[in-house]
Amino acid sequence: MTQENWDAEYDVVVIGAGAGGMAAALTAKIEGLSVLLVEKTDRVGGSTAVSGGAVWAPLNAQSEKVGHPDSFEKVWTYMRNTVGDAAPAALQEAYLREGAGMVDYFEKHTAVRLVARSYSPDYYPDREGAAMGGRSLDPAMFDGRELGAKFKELRDPLPEFMVLGGMMITMTDARHLLAVTKSFKSWREGMKLVLRYFGDRLRGYHRGTRVVLGNALAARLFKSVLDHRIDYWLGTPLQKLERVDGAVTGVAVTRQGRTQRVKARRGVVVATGGFPWGEALRSEQYPQPSGPWSMSPQDNRGEGITLAREAGAVLGQGHTNPAFWAPVSVLQRPDGSVTRYPHLVWDRAKPGLMAVNGAARRFVNESTSYHEFVRAMYHSHQTVPTMPAYLICDHDFMEKWGMGLALPGGRPREHLVKAGYLSKAPTLRALGQALGLDGAALEATAARFNTLAEQGRDDDFGKGSTAYNRYLGDADHQPNPCLGPLRKAPFYAVKVVAGDIGTAVGIACNAQAQALDDAGRPIRGLYMAGNDMHSVMGGEYPAPGITLGPALTFGWIAGRHLAQQAAAHDQ
Structure with missing residues (x-):
């Protein structure tokens, strides 16, 4: 295959601009690779942008500082008491051992800032190994004005996370707003929020620029994509994973009304958000009754998973819940x-x-x-x-x-x-x-x-x-x-x-986020992240942030692994 057969060529192509995809793209670029980030919709952020934004990253450097010293033995005990054998033990261990490093890496190299909760119990606090805080982190508030004109390319949060037609609020903000007539402190905090918001609208912003929750995480990742000058294409759906001798060597996408083929010298990361709106996969995996009731973006229809299966990857097994x-x-x-x-x-x-x-x-x-x-x-x-x-x-x-x-x-x-x-x-x-x-x-x-x-x-x-x-x-x-x-x-x-709020069933992967075939062998050049990767939680839900934590961690792992690989096909 000659270079003329390709419309563009990069070391890495990442499909999907949510947390997992942007984490992989950023890591690969920081590690010295050329990267193209491809997004089906006209907005960046995916499910992350409409989420609560919590990130479960046990053993992070902030845990002890907020009063909750932790240990691998303790959190591993908790994982066994909640997830158990619903997900491969090797993946669970990789997640726990690597998550803290991911937080440090993005803190050092990007605009991502995560703040540990001083009090936030795991969801099963009475089970051995549970923690009362420190493991879950929240994205720090972000000033949307830092994105400039690109602020309009960030997916808006759910309207239910906003008041006054466009002002984002947290649970703490909501409590202050409900108590503005009862407490001077709440009145003061409430007025700060409202005045900032109306100032934004007077300046012509389509919504408030005080960005919190998952929208703040998406915004910080997007700011980092811009800072690192990563090429990205919006409104560009994936059509096919290109293969040579079983290895994934690039993608075919639809851009500006025509098919374009992009070579990926090192590999492709697929992170399209799972299949909560994909009727075929839902009918295959969901219990009944179910319906069109997902809170995920309606564009998350499972194309990434479907095309990965066509390329030889298989779905994970052993999970307790599909979503x-x-x-x-x-x-x-x-x-x-x-x-x-x-x-x-x-x-x-x-x-x-x-x-x-x-x-x-x-x-x-x-x-x-x-x-x-x-x-x-x-x-x-x-x-x-x-x-x-x-x-x-x-x-x-x-x-x-x-x-x-x-x-x-x-x-x-x-x-x-x-x-x-x-x-x-x-x-x-x-x-x-x-x-x-x-x-x-x-x-x-x-x-x-x-x-x-x-x-x-x-x-x-x-x-x-x-x-x-x-x-x-x-x-x-x-x-x-x-x-x-x-x-x-x-x-x-x-x-x-x-x-x-998203699917748990995805493509089976190893601890390097490589997609696996039906014999359990990694498919060269194909990586999964986010909800396209089979959940390391096996469909269990031990704590706040157990979707975004793995999305960021395995996106980071995929980016590092890609940087360590020799180009699979340089023909």
Whole structure:
């Protein structure tokens, strides 16, 4: 094959501009390789840009500084007690041993800045090896003005992560904004946010430039791509992985309306975001019922995985779940558009909310992780209809916390009632009937729930029984920050379905992020990262940040390994 057969030539081609793809591209470029970053959509950031942004990187240098000294033995014990044999032990060990180095590397060479949480329990804090903080890190706030005109090329966050039409907020920001009339500190912090935001809009920005959460991580990675002068093509979908003698030697993409073939002298990294919107792979891998309920970008349809399989790679096995689950509520708007809201960390753990199935009975610890909540939905659905399930609260809860898209503090909600998203009734019995449930059974369930709330201990499902539960509850509510009664009319309900925040099934890889064939041999020139790589967690969800942590780590590993390889095909 001669050079004239190629439209362009690089050492490395990376497909997908999310965390995994940008990590691989940056590492390869920093290590001296020429790199092309290819993105299907017209925006950079992928799933990372719409995520919460947490990065689980145990043993990072900040852990001890924030009061949580750690050890490999401790975190390895926790992995065995949560992930177990759901993922290859060699991959788990590689992740734990390399993650801290990844954090240091990007701190040194890029604009990525991650800050360890001083208190953030792992999701199963009662299992041996769990930590109460230090392992999960958040991206530092980023000033979008540093991107200049390129700010418009960064994927916008979910509208549900913004207020006032474009101002990003964290959980801490939300608490301040809800308390602006009750605390001078909250008023001051709230005014800073609002004044900064309106200043941005007056200067012509399409949204606020104070960037937080996963959008900040995507922005910092993108800033680093620009700083290191990495070539990138937007609006360029992958069509084919080119091969010679079984090795991947380049790609065919569609750019500006025509096919272009790009040679990759060292290899290709595929990081297209998994298949949460790919109907064929979903029907092959997901339990039923399922639906179009993912919170991932709708462009994540599994092309990377499909083309890797055509190139000889195989899917990983042994996982316990095909996706990382989250309960999602769905609003059908009058114009036909659909808004999905992920019930992750804000409402379910607060005192005064309970969840029921189709028999109007509780079926889960409402304050458990979003992944475990949906697992409980599927388990309950085996005997009682639990798709959808229902989140139930009273007037006081709604005014203080809100529920899903229904906002607190007296904000308008009737449009949500008219749209069928929010149910509202003067009594619990009437609410149950409006939902098509047994109203008397719902009353009885609430009466039992209130009794448990009065004693401050949930003997039925353990709401508020772990440090993780209580971390997300209301610290001012005692004795159990997660458990409170439903008493004051009107009463409200929101339906939730079994959504996800991304897929866990992907291409089987070794510890160098190389794709494997059906004999377990690495395919020369083909690497996977992000959700295209089979989850090192095996579909389990031990802690916040267990998708972005591996995405960054194995993207970094792939970039380093590529730099160490001799060119596979220099013909």
